[in-house]
Amino acid sequence: MIRHLLHISHVSKHFGGNVAVSDVSFSVDEQQIFGLIGPNGAGKSTLFNCMTGFFPASSGEVIFDNKKINALRPDEVCRLGMVRTWQRVKPLGSLTVLENVMIGAFSITSVTREAEAIARENLHAVGLMDYAGKLAGSLPVGLKKKLELARVLATHPKMLLLDEICGGLNPTETGIILDIIRGVRQKGATIVFIEHDMKAVTSICDRIVVLNSGEKLAEGTPEEITNNPDVIDAYLGGGHNA
Numbered sequence: 546m547i548r549h550l551l552h553i554s555h556v557s558k559h560f561g562g563n564v565a566v567s568d569v570s571f572s573v574d575e576q577q578i579f580g581l582i583g584p585n586g587a588g589k590s591t592l593f594n595c596m597t598g599f600f601p602a603s604s605g606e607v608i609f610d611n612k613k614i615n616a617l618r619p620d621e622v623c624r625l626g627m628v629r630t631w632q633r634v635k636p637l638g639s640l641t642v643l644e645n646v647m648i649g650a651f652s653i654t655s656v657t658r659e660a661e662a663i664a665r666e667n668l669h670a671v672g673l674m675d676y677a678g679k680l681a682g683s684l685p686v687g688l689k690k691k692l693e694l695a696r697v698l699a700t701h702p703k704m705l706l707l708d709e710i711c712g713g714l715n716p717t718e719t720g721i722i723l724d725i726i727r728g729v730r731q732k733g734a735t736i737v738f739i740e741h742d743m744k745a746v747t748s749i750c751d752r753i754v755v756l757n758s759g760e761k762l763a764e765g766t767p768e769e770i771t772n773n774p775d776v777i778d779a780y781l782g783g784g785h786n787a
């Protein structure tokens with residue numbers, strides 16, 4: 546049976562006088578791949594930050610897995626099963642690739658040997674096993690994105706928030722990441738996907754919300770969104786794509 550895993554209800558976020566997110570509501574079903582798109586500065590990353598406890602929403606509610614999580618810290622949200630990746634990847638450069646992924650695994654086990662086994666499993670899943678012993682800082686960006694994905698997968702999340710995980714990747718690398726995401730969904734996870742590459746978005750997302758200047762501009766299937774005149778006007782048609 547399909548159920549909502551996430552409810553965003555009238556969420557706003559102000560930074561002083563700057564309204565970054567304004568009265569945004571939508572729901573994400575379990576095992577959905579849900580796209581969050583819109584021009585630069587639309588409030589997408591800020592919404593992820595409000596959802597994962599990096600800073601609280603100014604108003605509104607974030608309900609995850611039937612719990613109100615507005616006031617929780619990122620580590621608490623992670624333990625409930627929701628994790629995010631960062632638009633600018635943040636590996637711990639002086640640790641190895643394996644150690645970086647073990648940090649994710651330590652959120653579900655305190656036994657080092659278990660954390661290492663979980664880390665290796667997820668390095669394997671993203672195709673990074675050959676790099677396990679390399680320093681994370683030495684990887685090119687495409688591989689850092691895979692590392693970021695392995696690190697969040699090692700927390701065994703129910704919901705994965707991916708902030709421009711394909712940004713800066715070529716079409717081949719993007720295709721590989723999309724296949725990994727499809728596999729993760731197949732195993733039961735739910736995904737919210739921020740991305741500018743509309744080919745990637747429409748090929749992978751079941752449903753899409755468009756943000757513009759902090760407000761929800763539209764919601765629908767990929768087909769409805771790509772044919773929506775307001776969306777074409779504000780984002781798709783006008784050379785706003787970053």
Ligand SMILES: Nc1ncnc2c1ncn2[C@@H]1O[C@H](COP(=O)(O)OP(=O)(O)O)[C@@H](O)[C@H]1O
Pocket residue numbers: 560563564565583584585586587588589590591592
């Ligand atoms: N920590 C912050 N402090 C002040 N303003 C912020 C902060 N984070 C984001 N903003 C502002 O919020 C708005 C939305 O930014 P952001 O969420 O990064 O957009 P997007 O991810 O859609 O490109 C922008 O105007 C940005 O300058």
Ligand SMILES: [Mg+2]
Pocket residue numbers: 589590591632
């Ligand atoms: Mg962003």
